[in-house]
Amino acid sequence: MKELFNQELQLTVAQGKVLNLIVSWLGQNNFSKEDQTKAKQIWLQYINITDTKKKTNLNIRIWAAAVIYILGKQRGYA
Numbered sequence: 001m002k003e004l005f006n007q008e009l010q011l012t013v014a015q016g017k018v019l020n021l022i023v024s025w026l027g028q029n030n031f032s033k034e035d036q037t038k039a040k041q042i043w044l045q046y047i048n049i050t051d052t053k054k055k056t057n058l059n060i061r062i063w064a065a066a067v068i069y070i071l072g073k074q075r076g077y078a
Contacts, residue, residue, distance in 0.1 A: 011047070014060060019043055021064040026071075039071045 011019065022043060026036045046067070071077075 015043075015047055017060045018063045018067070021060060022067050025064065025068065035071060035075065038074070039067050042070050042074075043067045 019040065022039050023036055026039055031039075043063075
């Protein structure tokens with residue numbers, strides 16, 4: 001699945017790493033497949049509305065944490 005996202009959406013290496021980190025963390029912490037899909041959507045929507053390709057200092061952990069935080073807020077998790 002990792003390759004599918006990277007190929008179809010033409011993610012940069014850093015963008016793909018963020019997506020993989022998000023999905024891995026959610027899976028390791030027993031989040032549902034629905035939550036994992038929603039987190040992917042959040043990240044991909046963000047990529048579509050911003051130009052992260054020009055940000056050479058993309059901090060992978062910060063972006064992944066931000067997406068997980070947004071998911072938690074949207075889902076009503078504490």
